Amino acid sequence: MGKLVTLKFSDGNFEQGFVVTIQIGEEGALPSSEIAANLPPSMELPKLYDAWQSLYLKIGSTTRLSADANAVTNVSFLEDCYDAAEKLSEQLNQWLRSPSFLPARELVSDNIYRTDEVRVLLQSGNPYLQKMPWHLWDLFDRRFTKAEIAIAAPSYSSIEPSQKHSDKIRILVILGNSEGIDIGADRTMLEQLPNAEVTLLVEPRRQQLNDQLWQQQWDILFFAGHSSTQEDIGRIYINETESLRMEQLRYALRTAVSNGLRLAIFNSCDGLGLARSLFDLHIPQVIVMREPIPDEVAQKFLRYFLEDFSSGTSCYLSVRRARERLQGIEDRFPCATWLPIICQNPAETPLTWSYPKQEKVTMTIPVPVLTKTSSPVLTPMIDISSPKPPSRNNKRTKLFQLPQTYLLLAGTALGLACFVTVLRPRPIVIASGGAIAAIIFGAWSWQIKKEFAWLNENNLLDRYVFASKLDALERKSLSTGMQWRRAKAWAREIHAYAEKIVEKEPDLTVDILETLITVLELAGQVADAIATIGQVKSENYRVVAQRRLQASYDRLQATHELLQNLQDQVLLLSLDRNSSNLKMELPAQLRLAIDTNKITLQANEN
Incomplete structure (x- = not known):
């Protein structure tokens, strides 16, 4: 069973600092450990985020931001964006390593193993706290590699869903206004999901979307197309002429949650505003993009996420793996790994992809990729006895640590004794025999040291x-x-x-x-x-x-x-x-x- 870590930012701001309560426990159980700690003021962090965001928005790519968004193309912005990202990451980790916050780090380190799967919830209403690149927190980025951090609203409640009528995962797919972007790849991927019932709405009218949310049971709601945040209010563009604020779908979404909706995925731009608008509806889980997302990045994230999630990997770990795989295209799309983020209702548990009993599931992926497996199929292997590697405390083996050296010395001494005995112990005999013995031992020493030098130079374990x-x-x-x-x-x-x-x-x-x-x-x-x-x-x-x-x-x-x-x-x-x-x-x-x-x-x- 995995672990759940909750960080509650109850009071404060970046000008005054924050009081943080940290709770740790097993999934599905009450917290077993709790501590309060303080994060000091850091007025630099919001400024650094704004600086990074400004540079990021100037990079020209085909994005899923609303069609009236303008982008500026300039190669120099790429390096500037990388530099700004690095400064923000360093400042964030320096802040989280503050002495006043050290008890929180120690509590996490003492209660979590590296092999644990961990959900980390950051509960705060501060917009800048929600925007920070928490995935770069070195404690979870480097040490606990099966952890993923999500944003949670400061207030929440659970909703008792109605009984599920189908064993399959029911997905409502809304393919909205696609002007300037390619959403065909999203459609292809979703149609191939195993054990799923997929309903596609292509550029639907408002009434059509409303009816589907009211009349059917859905496990997952998926939206691909344009979206934006205006004055902290999320808006989606469902066709060429209509756009909707989340408030305008309030009753339909609330009914969908009561009917069993567990996960909403907005594979579109500028999604934190959407997530904040959905907090009041208490949707169990929402996956959004924190900033405008290039079309190629959106499609790759969806493919990577669904590959893992539909094969039985947990939602959180699937998001982390998909997000980290985006690093391979960051030479063209800087900070792509920063974009996906989970927003979680703390009162609910994440959705898992279920399969009917005794059903064998196969999935065809449009683009062949090499996937990582935790339990690979074993193939017959030949038992090869490997020599024990050199001790770490004695990597460079010395000549006189070899037993062959002592055998050579003993043999040389015995030969010298026989030589002197046969020719009688005269000075010239002793000198000649000693010279011969020295030559033999010198040749042996030179050859061995040459071999050791080659081994040390090419020993990759060094x-x-x-x-x-x-x-x-x-x-x-x-x-x-x-x-x-x-x-x-x-x-x-x-x-x-x-x-x-x-x-x-x-x-x-x-x-x-x-x-x-x-x-x-x-x-x-x-x-x-x-x-x-x-x-x-x-x-x-x-x-x-x-x-x-x-x-x-x-x-x-x-x-x-x-x-x-x-x-x-x-x-x-x-x-x-x-x-x-x-x-x-x-x-x-x-x-x-x-x-x-x-x-x-x-x-x-x-």
Whole structure:
């Protein structure tokens, strides 16, 4: 069972600081721990958010913002947007590391394991608090990788839904005003969902939409098209001539919630205003986009989210995975990972995708992708005995730690004694024998040290060797910028996980080394692709380079997540050595990562 963390911002503002109550407990149970902490004033954070938002809105892309929104295209805005995003992220984490808030961080760290699936609810009515990029909070971004943060209204209540009449997930899809955007991909994806009953309304009239919400039972409401927020009021554009405020659908939506509506997804722009308008209706869960979203980003998020969610992954974890996968296109759409956000009614539990009993479910995805699996199918494997890696405290083996050295010395001494005995102990005999023994031992020492030098230079389990090879890739391709820094950080963290895995399970050394080789090759392809994108003039070649960059980037991230999970499994295995099934899965998971990495590498070479 997962964990639930609630942060209640009861009093304060950015000028005076905030009082925060933190509660932690198991899902479906009362909180088991609670503490109050303070966040100090930080007048810089709203200013930094406004600065980032201003730059983001100036970037020209085809977005799902209302059709009268103007965008300015300028390449320089991309770097400016990256810089503003980095400043905001650093200031936010510095604020959350304040000494007065340290008890809250310690409470979370003491009550959550890295393997826990965690829902984090931020309950506040402050608009700037809701807008902050909470997904970049280092505590949950780096340490608890199965956590996702959602926004919750300060006041809420539950609604008892009526009895469900169908085993299938019933989805009402509204494809609204699509002027200037392509919503066909959304439609294709939704029509292929497993165990789902999908009703499509294409540019409906207001009365038609109202009737569907009143007369039918729906589990999910999905809207794709234009939307906007005007004076903090959300508005959707349902066709070419009509737009609606959420207030104008108030009674219909309230009835839909009473009839069982559990999740509303607005794959459109500027969605926080929509979410605030829906808070009063107590919809259990809403997924929106915090800022204007490019059309391609909207479609990719939908595809990634539905792949995981419809296969049984929880809604929160599906959102996190889909959001993080958007990082692969941030070279063209900066801060794409910032856009999706969950708004949660704390009185309700998230929807799960259900299947009829004994039904085998298959799903066809329009675009083939490599998906991550937590329990891969095991294939027959040959049992290979791997040599134990060198101790971390003695990585550079010394000559006199080898038993062969002492055997050689003993043999040389015995040979010298026999030589002197046969030729009698005269000075010239002793000198000649000593010289011969010295030559033999010197030759042995030189050969062994040369071999050790080669091994140390190429031992990828040595962190210094691995880091030097990463640095060499950076120097060779002259790669810089946020994308390369992230790829490099992933590679280094992968190596740290690999060290810990081999330390606990030496039998995995061979597979771990092969994994590290593929990681270096993927990092090399990332570096080369970044350099190529900056140099080529032809748009066709640029697209090819961007495609290769995204493929290698996604595989690095997937390998990072896999090694992190494997490290946790190995630690669990060290506590329970009787977990034979878990130990059998480790090599299979590594082989899956290696094979998938090689497929990506080979595809990028062609």
